[in-house]
Amino acid sequence: MSIQKAFLLLTTVLGLIFAPHSFAQEHPSLILTKAGVEKIRANLGKTPLFDASLEKVKQQVDAEIALGIDTPIPKDFSGGYTHYRHKLNFVIAQKAGVLYQILQDDKYAIYVRDMLLQYEAMYKNLPVHPQERSYARGKLFWQCLNDSNWLVYMSQAYDTIYNFLTAEQRQKLENNLFRPFANFISLENPAFYNRIHNHSTWGNAAVGMIGLVMNDEELIQRALYGIEDDGLPVGGVDNDGGTIKVKGQKKGFLANLEDPFSPDGYYTEGPYYQRYAMYPFLIFALAMENTRPELKVLQHKNNVLLKGVNALLNLTDADGNFFPLNDGQKGMSYYTASLVTAVNIAYYYGGKNPQLLSIAQKQNQVLLDQSGLAVAIAIREGKAQPYVKQSINLSDGINGQQGGVGILRYGNEDLTLVFKYAAQGLSHGHYDKLSFSYYQKGNEVLQDYGLVRFVNIGQKGGGNYLKENATWAKSTIAHNTLSQNQQMHFGGKYAVASQHHSELYFYDDSNADVQVVSATESNAYPGSKMHRTMALIKDEHFEQAYLLDIMKVDSNSKNEYDLPFYYMGQVISTNFEYQTPTNLQPLGDKNGYQHLYLEGKGKAAANNTQFSWLGNGKYFTLTAITQPSDQILLTRIGANDPEFNLRRDAGFMLRRSNSDNTTFVSIVEAHGSYSPVSELSLNSSSNIKSASLLYDTDQYTAVEVIDIKGNQQVFILSNQNADKSKQHKVTIGGKTYRWQGPYYYQ
Template structure:
């Protein structure tokens, strides 16, 4: 043997020994990952136990959850063969299982009562036995069918919650039990919803966020780096085949195109507005924040809560701002009315945002209203903050929320007067992915928590089996998404972008001006140039309050310029009972639909009239409050009362009322209206107070390409003039204009006096 070779052996041996030593250390480190590590930590559990009995909101939540879980344990464990849609027995039973399992896990950690661990173990092994031979779900409606549920989305819900339960009993289980569960249940489950269903998993969508979080969270518990990478970065199209591996034996990934990080980048604007709308932002916040919490605990080097300038934490405050005075989310795009920040997702979101976002005391007031916390480290932090008297009110103000990853795809402007005495929600956003509606420059109006002018929301009875298995109804497409279902302009009885997603997803409206500096006069204004080829729309909402009005009013100015003559319809979906009009109309003893397609087929034409004055008035009463719509009309306009419900044999739609201004054979035009809340009526005293409109006349004083001037005169004789610069929104621009031989000069976008 040569000296050189012997020397190499002497060098290699220490290197091999070092590598072996490092491997041993790495393996030991792998084995010593602490549990729990997702929503709970060992340190957090110790602190919770120390504070128990002294933190009222946490103690009360714990007692409620314990009572609920104990009742389920007494009933036994049921894992029926899947067969139902949402709302059916098997669907709801498996859903109930994962919710209770997650709660049992935290109870085991906090109370150390083994009955909770036994319950979870028995449930998991029932699923382990079932899953090995479980076929695809028999219901064929979904683009990605699950196994336990009719769609992979709900399977992902199951894994997100059950991974937390598994984490809580991980150390309590034997190594053999863990190996069996991971081999026969968790790993196949994660593979099925990801590699087995790339059309579901590899998207930018709330569905995929749930899938990414599910795979990532079970990966964190199992300490499976391959699953964690798959969660963060998605799977490449070249690797849908499960046999394709990278050099490390894992699946291939394409960063930036799919996965959790892509879903964090693309749908969120810099302010944290989620492009699908607040209803689905609420739904997606749970997997976003729960997985982020686990990543923070296990992989702090990722700094996930700092990603994209802390957009996840910002998004919680943004979402709270997208609610009315009662905490209910504005139903932009697909959204079920009544969903609010009292939901379990928002309890989690508020607690996590407080815990990881610098202990914003305003969030404590929301938590107080929710009156419960999550039973983990973040919930403890909330409970301690409330106990220590750190609560400050969460005050919602006027706000402009940009849409798009870079904040360059339109947005939503919210004008609020005072303590939400009047709130206007103006949508000039992007399409909103598959849950978007075709309603550019639409708005809804609220007085406190009451709708004055409504957005219909979605056509779905979520988890009510009677109605389409709890899924979206066909009327969501034929009505709710169509432009005529919203308070915005419809041209030639067709929807914006012809109601086609592939067209709408390419375009967004453009903000022209937003200003909330003066609480007595707030403005949001935007333009839309693509909804109808050759037509430009410019809509401006002005919320103003003066001594002339009992309450703030909303001035609505819609300027339309087109390359050809069209029929224009402008609907107002008022909430309440008609009291009075200043025009005559004829009602129809036999009803006919207003049109044949694009949502018109669902509207009964109840009555029709023509203007009798330059201003047409409609007054209605809702929840003891009066409202008046005063709108400038032309002699040839048609004034139509409509009622939803035509061509709806299964009664899937609400019988809501609408009022529509129709202007035919017109090229360029201007719609100007004012919505005025006023007075009240008490059925107890039977007194009607201030039941009539204060506005005597609205008049177009000037309308050119560059300027629009509107005067509003009250019954007391006072007149205010509002002038809008239509082509220069600069706050520094100087304007000079002569109207009726009087000169007006001002600095900025508008003049008001």
């Protein structure tokens, strides 16, 4: 018998003999508290948003109670009926328990009790889930991750009806369902449980939550600190291509709070997965705050969880949709239930920031607990203030020293640049150093593709990640960044990419009209260094702010460079000639190129190449400083995609061949508008007459922009010294420029 199995057997036997029950422990105590419930009851009928949220939940739960309880034998992937039913069960059970506490109606406790006993009867003999895709198969679901979701919610449900149950019922549930369930997702699945990943966060929280309800110290310690000796080999790989265990790896809930979060609250997997992980992070931390406040889990790492809520809200566009960095599904927003939880908890426990109330107003619902009540009361009292998103630089990495994400906003989110120079982002990371996306209000101008997955749509691979996520979405060419010799950054190797991160050169948003972020990458391609600087500039001679993009490449060999821009809209005009093929062919055969159709090919125009498109009723023009030998490639996603898993989005690509050290300069203008109702087209042409690279050395790069009325703008970048106090002097074309700091603009 293995050590792991022996330990599991021992803990199970001890649990049966010495199952720790502390009948003096107060219930509920995890999220709802006795005092909190009394305050909620006292305010019923007096707080409109809370009352409306309560009524909505009551209608949903009452409808499910009327249908009866169904706990089918598991068989489906996500998207199938059994998956959906068990997921809905845990959501409804948690809500029913809350209704029991608030309304004191026994029918809700009876519903939860009967459901839990039905699961107890099933679970005792339930085998591992029949679907074999996951590296850690669950029992109720195809992966332990979803089993952990179930236990996080059911722990809350159990806590709310704990005193309604008899001692015999509690013993049956704990010995036959909850403790075996917790042991299964942890001791029997250490590859899932003992790692730094959002999966493990859910597992840790699940074990900890049920441990708190049962007052089981061993489970609580296992949740906080992981399994001490898990017997796992170093270097195992999961289905996402991520390493399951690395030498000396920390584990447990506190380790998952430490490593993935930067001091700014940015979560290294990106906002889509931060949104998903914030629920177990906050719920378990809150449960610890209510039951073990002396451990200060909610305040761990200088309140990083509460900072994480602010970071998440800043990682959204003007419509509240999260920027799709790494594996991110477009359309996920702060209207999701996990962000309702985050906003309510952050308000109540994080200093009662009145700006959070305006987000809660937009969400139009609150939690049915003391934090949700506090939010609803504050809104009733007119304390809400607008949540104003400013430009922000969010560091990545445990100490904030592994790159980051710079977000430059002009006006009231009229234009927003998202510049990614972060670490790999664990197994959900993409190979796209120094990439960017660009927004006008809530509309994409230049997009980040996001993930290739139809979440919970069974017809599309069981709702799971599709193979094109690896062959396209993670590839470098899928993003608005530089590709060298048609290769992916780090060779597309996770183990290599995880060892490196880009470096911030400087970030400056002190001048609202000239905001700049600059970063370097020296490891994506051995022997080559990329230095990208992006400036959001509002000049009085331009209708709107424009984006200046300088990509400087230094290499010890001659290479072919591709710089794509994935624009959203329809082509309006170009100033270069191109040919369109009669038969579409892929641009390449690997590293994402196999998924790009070549729709047009031409030579760059002399000095400046211009490309204009119309998207969402607005005009945009990209002006690139080009060389006569540069090629222009017009592409469209969708080649080698027989199941139509990819969107058919278009791209504009600059290709420069046989170059070692070179500099790409591009300017993106937003201008004019078109109304299909009035059929009125305004200011549809670029305001740029010419753009030129005035000066380009190891020390300085200078770009000149001249508008159609002859006005000149000059931007000079100090390439080697970003010290704010450094004095610079450079003479260009007989004119001497002097300034202090990393850049000059006039």
